[in-house]
Amino acid sequence: MTPVxxxxxxxxxxxxxxxxxxxxxxxxxxKGVSFKVEQGKTLAIVxxxxxxxxxxxxxxxxxxxxxxxxxxIDGKKVDIAAGDLTPEIRRKVQIVFQNPYGSLNPRKKIxxxxxxxxxxxxxxxxxxxQELAMAMLKKVGLQExxxxxxxxxxxxxxxxxxxxxxxxxxxxxxxxxxxxVSALDLSVQAQVLNLxxxxxxELNLTYVFISHDLSVVRYMADDVxxxxxxxxxxxxxxxxxxxxxxxxxxxxxxxxxxxxxVETIRARLARKAAAAS
Numbered sequence: 001m002t003p004v005x006x007x008x009x010x011x012x013x014x015x016x017x018x019x020x021x022x023x024x025x026x027x028x029x030x031k032g033v034s035f036k037v038e039q040g041k042t043l044a045i046v047x048x049x050x051x052x053x054x055x056x057x058x059x060x061x062x063x064x065x066x067x068x069x070x071x072x073i074d075g076k077k078v079d080i081a082a083g084d085l086t087p088e089i090r091r092k093v094q095i096v097f098q099n100p101y102g103s104l105n106p107r108k109k110i111x112x113x114x115x116x117x118x119x120x121x122x123x124x125x126x127x128x129x130q131e132l133a134m135a136m137l138k139k140v141g142l143q144e145x146x147x148x149x150x151x152x153x154x155x156x157x158x159x160x161x162x163x164x165x166x167x168x169x170x171x172x173x174x175x176x177x178x179x180x181v182s183a184l185d186l187s188v189q190a191q192v193l194n195l196x197x198x199x200x201x202e203l204n205l206t207y208v209f210i211s212h213d214l215s216v217v218r219y220m221a222d223d224v225x226x227x228x229x230x231x232x233x234x235x236x237x238x239x240x241x242x243x244x245x246x247x248x249x250x251x252x253x254x255x256x257x258x259x260x261x262v263e264t265i266r267a268r269l270a271r272k273a274a275a276a277s
Contacts, residue, residue: 005071005208008069008071009032009070010033010034010056010071013026029230031231035232037174040204041206042220044210044211046211046253047226047253048212057178062090065079073092073174091121092172094168094174095167095178096160096177101156101183106151110154114132114136114166133147139165157185160183175207176207176210182213
């Protein structure tokens with residue numbers, strides 16, 4: 001089966017011009033990263049801030065071109081720099097951003113926000129656009145009465161549901177989720193993650209899930225890629241990476257993650273008591 005998304009040796013460099021007191025230099029943001037995602041699966045990309053996760057997301061969503069390497073969607077090579085992207089290709093990949101407070105236009109009603117992708121990318125009649133937007137509101141757990149309200153009238157979790165609904169309006173093959181729950185309270189995070197899991201099962205969606213939260217990654221991912229200074233230092237199935245990490249950075253990342261199970265808490269308290277005695 002052809003992967004929905006395949007990347008081969010993706011490189012992204014940024015050129016910084018010099019000045020009176022500094023030399024010009026090139027920043028290597030992504031260094032030869034390769035991966036693929038099968039239909040209906042989730043690839044989680046993990047790493048600390050500045051490791052290249054979001055840069056890679058911009059390349060996958062065809063916002064920025066890669067400096068080198070190949071990006072393929074449904075087996076077709078995509079070259080942003082060549083300017084040959086068709087509306088069909090662009091509809092296949094959509095993104096949900098981290099901040100639900102900044103990703104929605106505060107001047108537009110929710111119905112207009114949901115219908116906008118259809119207006120830009122399709123010739124769907126107005127009446128049908130409204131029906132599709134109403135149906136999508138219900139699919140993400142909202143109601144038709146929310147259609148004519150503005151973003152400021154919703155909570156953070158509701159706004160992220162709206163952002164997810166907007167991303168799904170074009171029936172994409174691939175959804176890039178860039179830290180989609182990190183700005184939400186823990187209880188709301190669980191609700192949004194369950195919604196994403198249900199939508200994936202119902203619509204057979206493929207996800208690229210970018211996160212630094214390993215508990216979220218463990219819940220959502222089928223495969224995990226760990227990035228460090230622009231490189232993929234570990235890549236494998238979720239169970240393989242979590243049970244037997246190979247790279248020293250992955251081991252350090254897992255060791256730094258707080259654990260809340262009873263045995264870990266008891267061991268931590270015992271260490272504190274021993275240190276105090």
